[in-house]
Amino acid sequence: MKVITTSEARKKLSTIVDTVRMSNRPIAIGRRDKAEALIIKFPDTANALVDDVTNMNAYGGGFDFLEAESDLYSRDDLTVSYV
Structure with a gap:
C-alpha cells in the first residue's frame, strides 16, 4: 500500500481523493513511512x-x-x- 507524508497529503488532497475514488485502492497517510491514517473509497x-x-x-x-x-x-x- 502506498504511504504518503502528511505534508504531501495537504498539498495534493484533491488529487489523492480522486485517485482513491477512481482506482478503489486505499492510500495511507503517515510519518516516517509509517501509516497513521487511511483514505478509502466510500x-x-x-x-x-x-x-x-x-x-x-x-x-x-x-x-x-x-x-x-x-x-x-x-x-x-x-x-x-x-x-
Whole structure:
C-alpha cells in the first residue's frame, strides 16, 4: 500500500481523493513511512437504512477477497439480515 507524508497529503488532497475514488485502492497517510491514517473509497451505492460503517463494510471492497473463498454458509443460515 502506498504511504504518503502528511505534508504531501495537504498539498495534493484533491488529487489523492480522486485517485482513491477512481482506482478503489486505499492510500495511507503517515510519518516516517509509517501509516497513521487511511483514505478509502466510500461506496457508490449506500444503504440509507444502515450506518456508514456497515455501508463501508458491505460496499467498500474490503471483503472482496472472500469471493475467492468457498461458501461456508448460505443465506438460509442467517437469522437476521442487516443489509
